[in-house]
Amino acid sequence: MTSDPPSPKAPVALLGPQRFSPTVRDTLQELRVDGPVACITAGWEERELEDEELSEHLGYEARNLRLFWRTEEVFQRDPQLKESLLARHDKLRGLQKRHRLRLSHALEAARSLMREEGNDDLLEPERVSAIEQIQELDRHHVGRVQEIHQQFSESLSAGQHGSVQQEREDLARSMDGVGALLIAGGHVVVLLNRLRLFDVLGLASDLPIVAWSAGAMALSERIVLFHDRPPQGAGDPEILETGLGLCPGIVPLPHAQKRLQLDDPIRVSLFARRFAPAQCITLDNESKLCWNGQDWVASPQTKKLNHDGQVQEFAP
Amino acid sequence: MSLAIQELEQSPLVTEQAVDEFLSGRTFPLVEGPSVTFVYRGAADSVFLQHWIYGLEASQPFQSLPGTDLWYLVMEVPPESRFEYKFEVVHGPHRRLVQDPLNPDTAKDPFGANSVCHSERHEVPEWTRPDSESRPGQVEELSFRSQFLGSTRKVLVYLPARFRQEKRYPLLVVHDGEDFLRFADLQVVLDNLIHRLELPPMVVAMTQSPRRLKEYADDPDHAKFLCEELVPQLEERFPLIGRRGARGLLGSSFGAVATLSAAWRYPDMFGNLMLQSGSFAFTDIGKNRRGPHFEPVVSFVNEYRRSPNRIADKVFVSCGTYESLIYENRSFVPLIQSTGMDVRYVESRDGHNWENWRDRLRDGLTWLFPGPIWMVYE
Numbered sequence: 001m002t003s004d005p006p007s008p009k010a011p012v013a014l015l016g017p018q019r020f021s022p023t024v025r026d027t028l029q030e031l032r033v034d035g036p037v038a039c040i041t042a043g044w045e046e047r048e049l050e051d052e053e054l055s056e057h058l059g060y061e062a063r064n065l066r067l068f069w070r071t072e073e074v075f076q077r078d079p080q081l082k083e084s085l086l087a088r089h090d091k092l093r094g095l096q097k098r099h100r101l102r103l104s105h106a107l108e109a110a111r112s113l114m115r116e117e118g119n120d121d122l123l124e125p126e127r128v129s130a131i132e133q134i135q136e137l138d139r140h141h142v143g144r145v146q147e148i149h150q151q152f153s154e155s156l157s158a159g160q161h162g163s164v165q166q167e168r169e170d171l172a173r174s175m176d177g178v179g180a181l182l183i184a185g186g187h188v189v190v191l192l193n194r195l196r197l198f199d200v201l202g203l204a205s206d207l208p209i210v211a212w213s214a215g216a217m218a219l220s221e222r223i224v225l226f227h228d229r230p231p232q233g234a235g236d237p238e239i240l241e242t243g244l245g246l247c248p249g250i251v252p253l254p255h256a257q258k259r260l261q262l263d264d265p266i267r268v269s270l271f272a273r274r275f276a277p278a279q280c281i282t283l284d285n286e287s288k289l290c291w292n293g294q295d296w297v298a299s300p301q302t303k304k305l306n307h308d309g310q311v312q313e314f315a316p
Numbered sequence: 317m318s319l320a321i322q323e324l325e326q327s328p329l330v331t332e333q334a335v336d337e338f339l340s341g342r343t344f345p346l347v348e349g350p351s352v353t354f355v356y357r358g359a360a361d362s363v364f365l366q367h368w369i370y371g372l373e374a375s376q377p378f379q380s381l382p383g384t385d386l387w388y389l390v391m392e393v394p395p396e397s398r399f400e401y402k403f404e405v406v407h408g409p410h411r412r413l414v415q416d417p418l419n420p421d422t423a424k425d426p427f428g429a430n431s432v433c434h435s436e437r438h439e440v441p442e443w444t445r446p447d448s449e450s451r452p453g454q455v456e457e458l459s460f461r462s463q464f465l466g467s468t469r470k471v472l473v474y475l476p477a478r479f480r481q482e483k484r485y486p487l488l489v490v491h492d493g494e495d496f497l498r499f500a501d502l503q504v505v506l507d508n509l510i511h512r513l514e515l516p517p518m519v520v521a522m523t524q525s526p527r528r529l530k531e532y533a534d535d536p537d538h539a540k541f542l543c544e545e546l547v548p549q550l551e552e553r554f555p556l557i558g559r560r561g562a563r564g565l566l567g568s569s570f571g572a573v574a575t576l577s578a579a580w581r582y583p584d585m586f587g588n589l590m591l592q593s594g595s596f597a598f599t600d601i602g603k604n605r606r607g608p609h610f611e612p613v614v615s616f617v618n619e620y621r622r623s624p625n626r627i628a629d630k631v632f633v634s635c636g637t638y639e640s641l642i643y644e645n646r647s648f649v650p651l652i653q654s655t656g657m658d659v660r661y662v663e664s665r666d667g668h669n670w671e672n673w674r675d676r677l678r679d680g681l682t683w684l685f686p687g688p689i690w691m692v693y694e
Contacts, residue, residue: 017694043692046483185694214693225690231514231682238690254693 010205012219013213014252016287016301018183022057024182024210030290031208032067033179035060038207042067042194043186043214054184062182067194070167074197078163085193088152088155099141100238107136107236107270114266117168117289131273134234138239138274142222145241164197172203185213185254188225192218192243201244209246216252216283224275226253228261237271250296250311253277256282256303265309272305280305281314289314320346321353321388325381335384341610345393345433346419350395352435354378355418356387356403363387364404365547367412367668370640375404393435397665398672399638400430422477423671425498432671441675443508444501448513451477455503455522460549464540465531469523471546473554474503476510484555486562486685488516489542489586491532493522505677513689514682519554521546532567532574534616536581537576541689543582561629564588568673570595573613579627580620587629588684592673593636596644617644626655632680633659634673636666 007112013027028037040064041048048068075082110130116123175181181204183191195201198212204253208217219221226237253260261267262282272280280302281289288299298314305311324330324338335357348355353472356363356378363378378387400423402413415422416431420607423432434440434591453476472493496502502522509515523546525531531538542565551558565586567575572594581595597610598617604610631652635645642663649661662679666672 019694043694046480047478187688187692189691217693227689230689231509231678232686301478 002236006118009209011293012291013208013210014216014219014247014250014283014287014289015210016283016285017213017255017281018054018057021285023288024054024212025058025287027210027290028058028180028208031180031210036177037061037180037182037185038063038065038175038178038204039182040065040067040195040200040215041184041186042190043116043184043188044068044070045187045190045193051184054182063129065171065174065200066234067198067200068190070171071194071197073162074167081163084152084155085197088148091148093142094139095148096238096240099137100236102137103134103238104234104236106130106137108234108268110134111266114270121285127139130219131270134274138222141239142242148265149241168198168203171198171200175207178207178209180208181184183209183211183215183218185215188214188217188240191215192223192241195244197235201246213254216254217243219244219246220250220252221248221278222251222275224251224253224280226271227259228264228267229259230271237274247289247291250276251280252283252289253280253305254283257284262311263306268311269307269309270306270307273309276307279314282311317349317351319348319351319390321355321390330381330383332384335386337385337419343617344416347434347436349426350392350625352391352393354389354391354401354403354416354433356405356416356420356451357385359385360387360405360407362406363389363463364406365389365391366404366530367399367401367403368669369399369638371638372668385683394432395435395437397433397435397638398438398669398675399433400669400671402430403659421504423669424500425670430669432482435665438474438665440671441678442679443512444505444674446504446507446598447511449509449615452507453479453503453510455497458553460546462541463546464537464545467526469541472497472522472524473504473550474520474522475554476519476681477507478517481555481602483517484557486516487547487550487554487556488518488564488566488588488681488685489546490520490522491565491567491574492524492528492569494524495670496522496673500674500675502677503676504676509678509682509687513692514678515687518685519550519556520531521550528570528574532570532577533612534573534577535612536607539581542578547585550621559587560584561587564590566590566592566680567594568592568615569668572596573616576620576627577616580625583627588633589628590680591631591633591682592666592680593634593639593641594645595641596648597641598644606670621651624651626657626691628657628659630684631660632662632683634662634664634676634680636668636672638665638666639668641668645690 011031015023041051051064069283113127113130211219220243221238223243224237226241228235287302290297295316302314303311304314361672365376378389405412419431422429423431445689453474456473457467458471460471480528490496517693563586565575572591575589579589596617597614598621635642653659660683
């Protein structure tokens with residue numbers, strides 16, 4: 001039995017890629033935000049401050065919170081913190097590699113069972129069991145990642161928080177008076193780590209949040225990495241770790257049309273069933289998924305992966 | 317199922333009009349299952365297909381269709397094959413090598429251009445074609461004075477789109493780099509694979525030797541140029557990671573020998589090697605039969621075969637099964653695997669040519685330099 005996921009407190013909008021069809025401004029208008037906004041482009045890494053196109057699109061002040069470069073400055077002042085974070089990163093990478101190994105066998109078994117035709121009375125319980133095994137692996141992985149995060153938090157001394165705290169105070173000042181927080185896509189780990197390091201959502205309190213691509217992924221409960229046709233390897237979707245949990249019950253899938261074989265009902269079905277009860281939602285150009293306080297509301301370009309292997313317009 | 321050419325041949329009256337109709341609306345060479353029909357129309361005493369498929373007679377005679385000026389040849393070709401060819405048209409005392417007039421598909425190389433045949437199920441990879449969504453990188457031309465080579469060398473340097481001094485990049489050095497740009501669409505391929513996140517943004521230095529048969533044949537001065545002059549100067553000039561694991565060296569044919577030789581002489585320099593259709597000629601017994609240019613190659617490869625050692629971390633090897641070098645490359649793979657290097661070997665039904673090397677770039681480069689495809693969602 002599953003319970004309904006908790007709901008976000010403030011408005012949240014998850015968007016698709018913004019390069020060719022920017023929709024942030026319209027979304028902000030719908031949210032009745034008209035004025036300065038705070039933006040996070042840390043996922044762009046070294047290009048973090050090249051946000052002219054975004055500012056131009058918005059037509060008003062977008063205060064870049066500089067999380068990427070802020071972190072670099074913190075690392076310079078606090079090399080011990082940097083060392084600890086790198087050690088954690090190495091540990092997480094090592095764990096991910098082992099998880100991937102176990103996952104590949106389990107996913108291959110499930111796909112084989114789903115491809116097999118014949119007596120459904122015989123096959124379906126086997127498929128269900130195969131998917132449950134994958135879900136168990138996912139749970140195990142998330143648990144192990146949380147343990148590592150926990151160890152890391154405990155190993156940091158109070159003094160090491162000082163450099164971060166200082167930046168956090170500066171961030172609070174930067175966010176003073178803004179009408180919304182924007183979170184752009186890019187490198188999801190770089191973005192997530194910096195959002196966590198400075199606890200930016202803790203500073204955003206009830207601000208509306210508009211996030212796209214990796215930004216949307218970072219807000220999810222569990223971050224799912226995916227690509228069905230990578231140049232190397234089988235293209236097995238994998239859970240990276242827990243996200244910031246601001247869009248519970250939703251697995252955001254940016255660039256789904258390019259990254260997923262949406263015309264392959266077996267892959268679609270396995271994806272949808274594996275992550276149930278969460279809903280797997282595609283975020284392509286002009287996709288938009290908004291929490292209006294009661295429900296998720298989507299634009300017609302926003303699709304949902306169904307358990308039957310079909311992809312259809314999202315309806316809550 | 318009878319072939320279109322057979323139906324034409326068996327029709328009761330084969331007229332010029334019937335030939336016109338046969339040719340109209342079809343693309344040539346005509347691929348019908350495993351059969352490929354080449355046709356030539358025009359005055360001739362005889363016509364031959366000249367190709368570069370090792371193992372087949374290099375010159376294949378056409379038949380003439382009686383009562384017409386149509387010549388044809390039907391060949392059985394394995395699926396997913398690609399090969400280059402020309403027609404040799406003999407008329408009176410004249411012999412002319414020409415491209416297939418009915419086939420617009422050609423491949424260029426330093427010697428000109430050939431017609432291209434794709435058998436059933438062969439497709440040109442879409443990532444080799446310009447993609448308007450891919451942000452283009454830039455190619456800068458630099459000059460390097462080499463003490464070891466005793467001359468100034470032009471080196472073209474590819475900088476990826478959105479290149480930044482603040483970032484650190486991997487480095488790939490490519491032998492015959494200008495040819496790779498011209499004949500193997502290297503810039504389009506890099507732009508596309510980087511845009512698709514299959515490769516990390518990287519700096520690619522393209523060298524070109526004016527004396528490649530000498531310098532690429534295990535010339536110690538060439539290895540010194542690469543490892544003691546070029547790479548250190550590039551690392552001073554550009555924001556490169558500067559570690560063995562983030563450096564790669566690529567070469568095809570003799571360029572692959574130069575790659576192997578440089579890595580053998582400087583095993584701490586390159587972590588990643590890409591060897592395409594390597595001219596790894598060797599002798600177990602007897603003499604080299606590939607000509608004098610191969611003498612230093614054979615000496616080097618024989619020596620390496622006697623005592624193979626680990627000279628990189630990852631080595632990607634590819635060769636076409638229609639190349640004369642397929643034997644040398646196949647036997648090379650277990651040898652380098654025995655050293656503990658991580659080796660990946662790929663064959664294709666193709667020949668010793670630039671498009672074969674182009675079409676293997678994705679396999680090789682994305683394995684040697686995996687991009688951030690799993691982590692970046694822009």
